[in-house]
Amino acid sequence: MISQKARYALRALLFLAVRGEGTSVQISEIAQSERIPRKFLEAILLELKKTGIVRSHRGRSGGYSLGRPAKDISFADVLRVTDGPLALSPCVSVMAYRKCDNCFDEAVCAIRKALLAARDATAQILESRNLATAAAQLRRSGAL
């Protein structure tokens, strides 16, 4: 299961994507519109900023905007920031590989083989879906 943080992050980013790539929006507006606890959203956006997914400007008329074109921000990118690796086990993670404790022989581990296939399948999906396609879906269904 993804975390609440991940859900909030995706909703906030989708909000920005629908508004248009260049436009800047303030935390409080996103929080209100998407019904996200304001302070929590602050922390989330800050994290997203560190990885370049969003950009910010501070001060009186500050706000947040997408850090790069919406089509270059995949669901996988976002989930990796909020929830860590997609993989079901560190031993099959591409971004954060680590050997399992007590692993007898990784090359032979039948569990690993299955989890690796699962990782590849989810990664394939989540890397192909991005904020641009998602925003387009929303517009098409008239939920703008």
Place this chain on the structure above:
Amino acid sequence: MISQKARYALRALLFLAVRGEGTSVQISEIAQSERIPRKFLEAILLELKKTGIVRSHRGRSGGYSLGRPAKDISFADVLRVTDGPLALSPCVSVMAYRKCDNCFDEAVCAIRKALLAARDATAQILESRNLATAAAQLRRSGAL
């Protein structure tokens, strides 16, 4: 990420599958061979028993054996017992559906669409892999 419990469960079940479908093995032997904390394994096997994945007989020469043919116990079956639904969100779970808090319109939610595709992809993999195929892999690679 899957839990440690899931890893232990899979290893224990694989141990039983390699031993052969009908054979019964005692907790302490599995615990030793697979380096799993004994008391923890007890609790895990008990849970697996409640869902019919393993069978037990008590008393002096008791032990555990698989509850049905190894080919009918998928990785998905096991993970659902130890870690709950495979889905990344309750709103895309087949086994444990629940609407998200504050969901505007499920039919339109772009996040849901992506998570649904991800769920289907992992479920497809994890339901096709079972203890029989995994045990066969192990034997083939000489790690019996």
Place this chain on the structure above:
DNA sequence: TTAATTCCTATTGACTAGATAGAGATTTAG
């Protein structure tokens, strides 16, 4: 200078994961 905003650090409460302890119930070997 002041008001509005993002940035940062710390803290809280609830819950879960992982593990352990100690009886209770059941079966079988002898």
Place this chain on the structure above:
DNA sequence: CTAAATCTCTATCTAGTCAATAGGAATTAA
């Protein structure tokens, strides 16, 4: 029949994580 070996059950503990909140520091526009 008895004793020992095993599974069954309930309770507990510790450490860590998730979700959320608080309060002020830094920055910028008017």
